[in-house]
Amino acid sequence: MNTRSAQADKRFAVVGAGISGIAAAWELHNAGYQVDLLEQDDVAGGRFGIARLGDRPVMMGGKNLGKKYSALRKFLAQTGDPKLEPFGINTSRVVDGELLTIDSKQSPLQRLAGLRRMAPLTDLAKLFNLARQVRSREENRFLGSQAFTKIAAASDHKPLSDHFGSRIVHNMFRAMTVRMNGAEPDEVYLGTFGTNLTMIMDTYDQLTDSIDPVIAALSKQITIKTGSRVQRLVVRDGSVTGLEISERGGPVTEHPYDGVVIAAPAYAAAEIVKADLPALAGLLLEVRYFPAxxxxxxxDRPVFGMDVRAVVMDDGPCSNAGVYGIHDLHIVRYTFSGRHARPTPSPEQLEAWIDRAEEQLLSLLAARGVRRVRSVAKVWEAAYCAYVPFHGSFLDDVRARVGTVGGLALAGDYLRGAPIESCFRSGTEAAEALLR
Ligand SMILES: Cc1cc2nc3c(=O)[nH]c(=O)nc-3n(C[C@H](O)[C@H](O)[C@H](O)COP(=O)(O)OP(=O)(O)OC[C@H]3O[C@@H](n4cnc5c(N)ncnc54)[C@H](O)[C@@H]3O)c2cc1C
Structure with a gap:
């Protein structure tokens, strides 16, 4: 039997059709194997949060793609090369009663002057030192790097907020951790902070026509089975032999597979493995997620202008209000996250939160007399991954447990980081591990 047909005889499953699962399935498919990409929801995409605002396809979840998202951008180029439009970095906040803006188009000197108003020099120096580590080696942009595992060993007995003064924590870090982890600075750790710094050291584009065309192109090459909820990983004699799946809410049946990538958030992966691998499930349940x-x-008319396109808010459930896209100054994306936005709201409560945030925003921007045309909302119980302290050691433990089971690999936001690029890389690496 030649290698190509030996490959075609093997059948792999990837659980979860978010970007981590898409990457794993793409890698396995390109290596010549049959792959089923299994998704419990009716649509693929996971936390891209595919939705519609009127006739327009929009993304309610992850949508900003950094210039440094090299693996993801290569994949996009291979799946129809969808149109991208610049999003940039533009964020404002009220400091000492004045709206202070940081924009990627500002000169380094202008940006430095803005930063200087937000934090004392000693803390900025500490921050630049960490940023230098992120810039110096690519691996430091992702979870589990040697440098940040070392930093964690020395620091992660205390949260991030305890390592810096309150001014920088309030004026700079809160926006970063709430935005990326849904967590307050006292709920995350220095050992994972490199991934947050990576976020502010990049500039962004977004997909003009959402991720839909990419998923449509992918589904022509890979079998994507939506409405397929995986209940259990089946392990016999130390190796994966298949999955128990319920299709469209029907009875649970066993399906044989030669290998499985579980590309779901840690708590969901724990649920799938807990019957056969309880110790691994226990580890995965340590990973924290926060809602949004x-x-x-x-x-009916622009709310923002080109100079101020997003405002960070601190004193209520709305953490950030910004334009949907650089050409959509009339569409505001309100994000409700962080401690003030917990627990997740009822529809009535969400309505009250929107009213309050809108009133604050319109008064801050002096945008009077604007009227709502339409809206769309999405609530996630577990939107953002906030990792664990001593994350590098946690990853070693997970790897050791997974390594005892033949035909199993994991992918997801808790392995390399929450950004889409990190999830994509985790998926590719999981597929490579399975193929090894
Ligand atoms: C509001 C928001 C904004 C964000 N903004 C950005 C951004 O601008 N840029 C950026 O880089 N990142 C951003 N992120 C982060 C990024 O979007 C996510 O980390 C990433 O999309 C997660 O991808 P994933 O594939 O690991 O997980 P998911 O997208 O959650 O995919 C996992 C999939 O597994 C499925 N699943 C779970 N359990 C089962 C089961 N038992 N059987 C079958 N299927 C199952 C789920 O339904 C889901 O579709 C944002 C996240 C959120 C929530």
């Missing part, structure tokens, strides 16, 4: 609600409101 995202609401897009389209107005």
């Amino acid at each position: 609600a995202v609401v897009l409101v389209e107005y």
Whole structure:
């Protein structure tokens, strides 16, 4: 039997059709294997949060793609090369009663002057030192690097907020951790902070026509089975032999597979492995996730201008309000996350939160008389991954447990980081591990 047909005889499953699972399935498919990409929801995409605002396809979840997202961008180029538009970095906050803006188009000197107003020099120096580590080696942009595992060993007995003064924590770090982890600075650790710094050291584009065309192109090459909820990983004699799956809410049946990538958030992966691998499930349940609600409101005229396109808020459930896209100054994306936005709201409560945030925003921007045209909302119980302290050691433990089972690999936001690029890389690496 030649290698090609030996490959074609093997059948792999990838659980979860978010970007981590898409990457794993793509890698296995390109290596010549049959792959089923299994997704419990009716649509693929996971936390891209595919939705519609009127007729327009929009993304309620992860949508900003950094210039440094090299693996993801290569994949996009291979799956139809969808149109990208610049999003940049533009964020404002009220400091000492004044709206202070940081924008990727500002000169380094202008940006430095803005930063200087937000934090004392001693803390900025500490921050630049960490940023230098992120810039110096690519691996430091992702979870589990040697440098940040070392930093964690020395620091992670205390949260991030305890390592810096309150001014920088309030004016800079809160926006970064709430935005990327849904967590307050006292709920995350220095050992994972490199991934947050990576976020502010990049500039961004977004997909003009959402991720839909990419998923449509992918589904022509790979079998994507939506409405397929995986209940259990089946392990016999130390190796994966298949999955128990319920299709479209029907009875649970066993399906044979030669190998499985579980590309779901840690708590969901724990649920799948807990019957056969309880110790691994226990480890995965340590990873913390925090909720968020995202609401897009389209107005009858522009709310933002080109100079101020997003405002960070601190004193209520709305943590950030910004334009949906650089050409959509009339569409505001309100994000409700962080401690003030817990627990997740009822529909009535969310409505009250939107009213309050809208009132604050319109008064801050002096945008009077604008009217809502339409809106769309999405609430996630577990939107953002906030990792664990001593994350590098946690990853070693996970790897050791997974290594005892033949035909199993894991992918997801808790392995390399929450950014889409990190999830994509975790998927590729999981597929490579399975093929090894
Ligand atoms: C509001 C928000 C904004 C964000 N903004 C950005 C951004 O601008 N840029 C950026 O880089 N990142 C951003 N992120 C982060 C990024 O979007 C996510 O980390 C990433 O999309 C997660 O991908 P994933 O494939 O690991 O997980 P998911 O997208 O959650 O995919 C996992 C999939 O597994 C499925 N699943 C779970 N259990 C089972 C089961 N038992 N059987 C079958 N299927 C199952 C789920 O339904 C889901 O579809 C944002 C996240 C959120 C929530």
